[in-house]
Amino acid sequence: MNVFNLIPLRYAPTALTVVGGLKEAIFTVPVLMLFYGFKGVDIGDFFLIQGLSWLCVFAFEIPTGYIGDVFSRKNTVILGMIGRIIGYLFWIFGYGFWWLLAGEMMFALSIALTSGTMEAYLYDLLKKRHKQHAFHKKLSKIETCSGIGLLLATFSGAFLYQFIGPTTPLWFSIGCLSIASVILLLMPDVPESRRKKDKNKSTMQDVLSIVKFSLKNTQIRWLILYPAMYGMLTLILMWGLQSVMIARDIPVYMFSIILGGNALCRIFWSSVSGKLLGRFGLDKVIRLAGIVIVVSTIGACAAVYVPYVGVYACLILMMIGSGSVCLTGIVTSTLIHHRIESDERSTIISVKSMIGTAFCGVGMIALKPLFDTLGVGETFLISALLLIPILLFSVKLYRMHLQVIAESSHS
Numbered sequence: 001m002n003v004f005n006l007i008p009l010r011y012a013p014t015a016l017t018v019v020g021g022l023k024e025a026i027f028t029v030p031v032l033m034l035f036y037g038f039k040g041v042d043i044g045d046f047f048l049i050q051g052l053s054w055l056c057v058f059a060f061e062i063p064t065g066y067i068g069d070v071f072s073r074k075n076t077v078i079l080g081m082i083g084r085i086i087g088y089l090f091w092i093f094g095y096g097f098w099w100l101l102a103g104e105m106m107f108a109l110s111i112a113l114t115s116g117t118m119e120a121y122l123y124d125l126l127k128k129r130h131k132q133h134a135f136h137k138k139l140s141k142i143e144t145c146s147g148i149g150l151l152l153a154t155f156s157g158a159f160l161y162q163f164i165g166p167t168t169p170l171w172f173s174i175g176c177l178s179i180a181s182v183i184l185l186l187m188p189d190v191p192e193s194r195r196k197k198d199k200n201k202s203t204m205q206d207v208l209s210i211v212k213f214s215l216k217n218t219q220i221r222w223l224i225l226y227p228a229m230y231g232m233l234t235l236i237l238m239w240g241l242q243s244v245m246i247a248r249d250i251p252v253y254m255f256s257i258i259l260g261g262n263a264l265c266r267i268f269w270s271s272v273s274g275k276l277l278g279r280f281g282l283d284k285v286i287r288l289a290g291i292v293i294v295v296s297t298i299g300a301c302a303a304v305y306v307p308y309v310g311v312y313a314c315l316i317l318m319m320i321g322s323g324s325v326c327l328t329g330i331v332t333s334t335l336i337h338h339r340i341e342s343d344e345r346s347t348i349i350s351v352k353s354m355i356g357t358a359f360c361g362v363g364m365i366a367l368k369p370l371f372d373t374l375g376v377g378e379t380f381l382i383s384a385l386l387l388i389p390i391l392l393f394s395v396k397l398y399r400m401h402l403q404v405i406a407e408s409s410h411s
Helices: 007-024 028-038 043-070 072-092 097-128 132-163 166-184 203-216 218-247 251-302 308-323 325-337 342-373 376-398
Strands: none
Touching: 007 072, 007 097, 007 132, 007 166, 007 251, 028 043, 028 132, 028 218, 028 251, 043 097, 043 203, 043 218, 043 342, 072 097, 072 166, 097 132, 097 325, 097 342, 132 166, 132 251, 132 325, 203 342, 218 251, 218 308, 218 325, 218 342, 218 376, 251 308, 251 325, 251 376, 308 325, 325 376, 342 376
């Protein structure tokens, strides 16, 4: 694919920012539970499928991350885009539990192919021009653009679903992914970042050595575990928005508005994360995130019990809390990237993603029996127990007083 490299290296991070926005233009977000119902799947099975999908991402993360270290990172991300398109086609032409599950499996493969590898590709592009010190700012811009893409898709998704047809949001998402794939095709590759395996090691041994390092290194280990636990609770808050709206009979057209507000919160946290890390450091960011997650969880627990007008106040708190996952994700990824080598970058970030998706998968699967047997309010009350390990992990990371440092070797 190198013959198509028409976008100059200096403009490649900007092009990757646009790709991030197109990739996250997921028009099904505000009506996903409704779409599952349209395809014959109830709310309990929805959470079961989501949980299985997250566990599949867990299984795919390290192999696909290593692929991103050994082969072209650009082409690996393109394959991820194609995988998501195939998943949408399964959803469009299939019906029932197994077709929706098959689509989610393709989404899982897509997420695994793009998560760590896309970050690593960005770092490579910047390092090629000796600009890696600006990584947190560039990553913040990509996440902000991703939030804008999600926002636009969220605001329009419910209207497309209700007034044009239930599969229309999927076709719009396929269009955006196709454009993103073309842009990637035109971008430069950075082949010198590819890993050259020791001849005395098998591929499995090489992978395990990278994984072992990332889990044994005290700093990296806690930079992985903290956002994983935090992300599990914010994921529950995000999907809880639709659960609360369904339970409180919020009009369908409000789904786009409320979930669009959630996307706005993600944009806000993404846009300020780099500035907060640069100005205040990790310690104060950790304290801020702790306050946000506690308050938003309290709002979720109260959402189904307060008077109808109060529901919207609770939903706003849930939006703010669920969006803050961008803050912790960007900050911890930045600190990890500055502590690892180029030829192991995709694999280590994939370890981070793998553990995060494992936590999320377990959480989503656990929501099925909770929603089926207890209800929305009780489920949030039980989910609030996750605040205990989150705050404990926060204290552990806070005491390390980590700073952004230059790239260094551990060999």
